[in-house]
Amino acid sequence: NLQGLWNNELKPAWYSQYTTNINVEMNYWLAEQTNLPECHMPLFDWVENLARVQKKSPDPALKTDKGWIIYSTNNTMGGTSGWHIHRPGSAWLSQHFWEHYAFSGDTAFLKARAYPLLKSITEYWASHLVTGKNGKLITPDGWSPEHGPGRNEKDVSDYPGVSYDQQIVYDLFTNYLEAAHVLQVDKDYCTTIETMRNQLLGPQIGKWGQLQEWMDDVDDPQDRHRHNSHLFAVHPGRQIRPLSTPDLARAALVSLNARGDKSVGWSSAWKINLYARLRDAMRAYALVQRLVTPRDLKNNGYSDEGGSYPNLFGVGPPFQIDSNFGYTAGVTEMLLQSHTGELDLLPALPTTWPEGEVSGLRARGGVTVAIRWKNGVLRQALLTADRTGMVTVRYGGQVKQIRLVAGHQLHLNPYLR
Template identity: 50%
Template sequence: FQSLYCRVAINLGTTAEAQRALPVDQRLAAIGNGTVDPDMDELLFQMGRYLLIACSRSGTLPANLQGLWNDRNNPPWHADYHSNINVQMNYWLAESANLAECHTPLFDLLTASLVPFRKATKLAYGDDIRGFTIRTSHNPFGGMGWKWNLPASAWYAQHFWEHYAFGGDKKYLETVAYPYLKEVCQYWEDHLKALPDGQLVAPNGWSPEHGDTEDGVSYDQQIIWDLFTNTLEAAEALGTDAEYRKVLSGMRDRLAGPQIGRWGQLQEWMADKDDPKDQHRHISHMFAVYPGRQISLSKTPEFAKAAAVSLEARGFGTVVGWANAWKTALWARLLDAESAYTYYHKEVSANAYPNLWNGCWPGRVFQIDGNFGITAGAIEMFVQSHAGEIHLLPALPKAWATGSVKGLRARGGFEVDIQWKDGELVLATLHSRPGTECTVRYRGKTLHMNIKAGGKSELNEKDLAQLAVDPPKLPRVLVVGDSISMNYHEAAKAALVGTADYYRVEGNGGPSDRGVSNMRLWLGDYTAKGLQWDVIQFNHGLHDLKQSHDKTTDTWGAYQVAIDDYKKNLEKEIVMMKQTGATLIWCSTTPVPNSNPGQYARRKDEDLVFNRAAMEVISRYPEIQINDLNGVVRGSDVFDNWRKGNNVHFKDQEKAVLGKAVADAVVQALKSQDAGPDPD
């Protein structure tokens, strides 16, 4: 026990002797009335670690809703495994709190349950379905309870990945984690549904315990994105499945992504129907912020701000312990230290029993997940490592102005010890088990470090003062486009390294009417410092020109977007994009062959019709530059894929040519900015 428990030490200050002398129930009541008690904050932090050590060890079952501590023949929720937040929260702290060994019982149970999970999945979805999923609750014997929780197996897969991300054990990744991740991916390969515009959505999903069953629920979409991302990184780390990685990457790019709704919120459903007065305990559409990594202030600031709007709307009044724990972690990821501490403090003052067990509803039922989740949330206030950096004291609250913590783990095989005084970091020590490079971030400054295997590096006050300020921002480029822009994305981005920061819209930009609906979202908060757009390349057409085609009579129906509507949509988009002050580039639609008959077919050379229509609009704006990718394709012998059949997409060599053409157009646009306006 001691070998595990003593790995982490924490000091958040000293409680007054009079407060320490009180019985625990009176201490908790005093905290609720405003008494400062840092010793109790420390005790709650270590309580989560103590409980996990006590109830989740090698060769045992994983922690259930009550851990090991049940005094009833009919315990709450049958002391089962609930897969829609609870079991996952039980293990959020395992890696970062330096208890990786305590994580393995979860993997053991899940791999041992694969046969009944597969059988139940085939019974529900047919013999042709690959992979597996599970219901909302399950037990140690392979039995499952109520309502399918379709992304649950993908959420469990995150735990398999995190164990590798923190520890770096390639053998474990190859033999245990990757097979599990890949099999869950296969389920979603077979189960995802394509919308008419090409986006992929999870059908018949459910935001846990909240709302109706419908397609494209944010909870589902975010977890599937996380699954695909983790699986891609796992395959890359192993150097395996190169062709499969291309398939999975393409599917990830087509996933319907996060959306911002009418009151600035992160939408819980595809339809913009969130109620700003709804204070439901479940906040499942926040997965992408924590424990996921799809949304962050540094990489997707507009979505992060929308997540904060949704969190604030959920209110600060919940008495559900696990929900408060989750909100602690979420606010920490959003770098809001005081909001994070508000929920940590609430867990101490309002949700803890006198023995510090977490109350799901205080005074009614013990549920252990909140104990584990609150420790994980506190760690996010001290150290974060999900974004490719080790971020020190990202969300330190004023209540913990002076203190220290030793032995926390960061992704990449690092252990971190930190000391701070009056809110300022004074010493940081990083230990590297495998010997890897890392970037350390503190207060907007970064330092690149390379520590030998088994070695350590210390940063004192002098070192910290000399951390490099983030380099000057490169010009920011946004590409608005459909799946063709997904094709050349990597090539264009690589060609612009060191010249511009290249971004493209989330998922498939689709037809022009979707562009009008989503343009404000895609542009984000472009008035904020560092978020201005310098160049925007835009295109629509590949989906607008689709028609229904009856093969029997060889008759073609109306366009998906009528020509006149297409031109009006482009006009509306241009008006919105011009408000950013960016240089605009119109990118012509690439050639299309005849496609298979059906409701959404394409007819050869209709791209020329839509490009002519687009130029009628673009010609009214002489300041808009033109990138004629259609001409690039038609004028080069390199491009033969589209001529051979019904595929509008391109092969690797062709993607590289398109990517270079896009990069060249961006460079030309940037040069025109440097040259200034043409003389009169």
């Protein structure tokens, strides 16, 4: 939750709740890639219980014919404070189930837990989407956390085709289709969902080169809001990629640069991940430095500068543990990525880290990775696979198909040989 087990207040900020428009998800971004999948499991238990509670809720705002939706804030038992309906929240949470399979290859988990959840939420969105004025499928009643489109955070209203919703639904449909393909099930329904995914309103580039936050081109280049909800497709999604969708990636950078670096801790942590995915190593490094900048406890600990308290806890404000966990995930993304289907070595290595090494990281596909570099250049990568098979490895402009044997360590040099 927001403070984790380190909370020391009887009435903590935001009631130390589970907030699903980024915070609880950020707390678990590092679980798979830092080889701590067992730490992911309690989240799955909580989400499955949350689903049961929401489906039984008498609240008319939560009533659905298929699937289930949630509010932005929830508690340990699955109850809610009722602060703003968050329709894509369950879809975002479902991403974690898919990611656990993607890293582990655990088909028993995929079949018994991930796939039923993904399908249930997919059925909700398949029934909820409408055709917009542009002929594309859109969500009719969205919101860009915690930004509007109202004049302030308490003045929010339903907004059709908001980019945040669109990108999460695209991610959900993609994860569902890949899960169904692995399990070889529901082929007819998959055809329906694939057709709908292709009809979704996708990311749009606006008049000042930005990635639009809204369906209409109304973004303000002076906006410094802490949330980057319209960049979900960059991270933790995988719809926008510098190497395969370069125009959209450039637009995402324009939007991210416009928001600026100054923000609270968890927002800075998200930006590390975003810049890493966009392969802007030095901007990611600047945010790393911001998050480890010491801050004192004056003004009750509140600061919009980010940074760390004397005990290294991230400045929320006043304190949120997601800042620390999101930072760790971001540094990992700078050193290793695998969301594109390739094992990408040192994709966002800053020049300020000319020499170093890392071990024990995990890539999707069940590969454990150690990397050593010197003078800013890869010296050696050690890959150990859970399963025998082919993997695509990228380092800079080099890409090679490499066969890994389960349990055997493969040494690669800078030429991927």
